[in-house]
Amino acid sequence: MMYPLVRELAVDGVPVTVTCRVLKIARQPYYRWLAQPVTGSELGEAYRANALFDAHRDDPEFGYRFLVDEARDAGESMAERTAWRICSDMGWWSAFGKPKRGKAKNPGPPVHDDLCAVVDKHGVIRHEFKADGPNELWIGDITEHRTGEGKLYVCAFKDVYSNRIVGYSIDSRMKSRLAVAALNTAVARRGDVAGCIVHTDRGSQGGFNWSSQHLVVEVFSGSSSAGSRSGGSSEVEVAGSSEVPAECRGGVLGADRCGAVA
Template identity: 30%
Template structure:
């Protein structure tokens, strides 16, 4: 209630609706005083038969709240608008933005994300064979790989991931306390076990020593994959992978405090496998999840 006037600013009907929904928890007179509306105005509003537009507005607001909470408070007006259209609502993105503002809903504030890659080694480097063409004609034809860092109170964790460029789905990943060759090998093995790709798949990564190492390159050769590496210091050569790390950090990691590494591992698993791959809509995929985008090859997603 202390924050009520700041959150429910603007439209009196929004305030009246709040008072109606919370009248069994707080006294009506107290809520009216805090929100700056009269008790007589509230009671008159309660007696009025809602107009069709008011009913529609209420339904849209309820859907906005449901979609916003379902997105873990990550979606802004463009994504929420897309979800509303999918659900059959006829409203503009401008109206959704205005309603969200009136409801006090806004996506999480994103912090600046810094990318670092250590390519200071003398190992052989593969040529960049994709040249920023991240749109393969089907799944399991181009995989992207990279490593990022996650802080916990116990120390750093290192996350290695493998993404299918076709659907932006994370098909393999590994998270450990040390950044070793085994870290990236486990992520690759998970991807191969889950997807079983045919020969000729392009595997693209940065120039990090873990990917340039003989053990990793031999594994690519065993699976008949074509190695490809970004140019030195050029994050745009692996931009979909960098974009995923940015999303992971700014939507999830930066809003969590991990006391122990085990807690962080469990949280990252849930984010990748439950939310990102299967629920989060992706703008480059027509605002559907990676899992749904792949299923559209065979069936229509709801």
């Protein structure tokens, strides 16, 4: 924008008419800008950007579609296209999003071995969810429901052997604590679940994006949390604990995305 330069030159004694003629800009828009440097639309855009930034700071795994819902809850309504434009201009992308340009790479393999994968007679790898007893294999997922008061998210874990829901949680926001609370509930209800395999998809629910299977081995302390690809300090500490069964070491549930054990 050339208008601040015109104002500075005017303070130094250069006539506005001469400056505008040299810069090939009209004087009327300059005088309108001088009377109101920040327009109402620009101020509204700034408020929307602040609301999106606050939501992105709290939930860096959210894309613009989820950020616009958070901004609306904060009192700044806008269209999804507007949210996309602001996030694109400011570079606020989901922490788990794939790059749109350049040499995009496919996501790597899960941290733990896929214990449910089998190879059929045609050489195709597929999953078989079978269990010979309770607390051997749990599967979990998150579903979204629209209500009159907003979106509602439900995370549930089911025992493959009994086909019963062993733990669930409900929240108005899809954060890692939703999956952590459901898994904690299942562990508290079932008691001794050492060696149980928890299978989830590679969705956007916090740390579960990094690994599709986990071994529940933190039951000696009554706690569990979402997985971590980097294998932080909490994961190493639990994996090396003498209280963890030997067959379960190395496949633990680590810290959530904030690095704190739930």
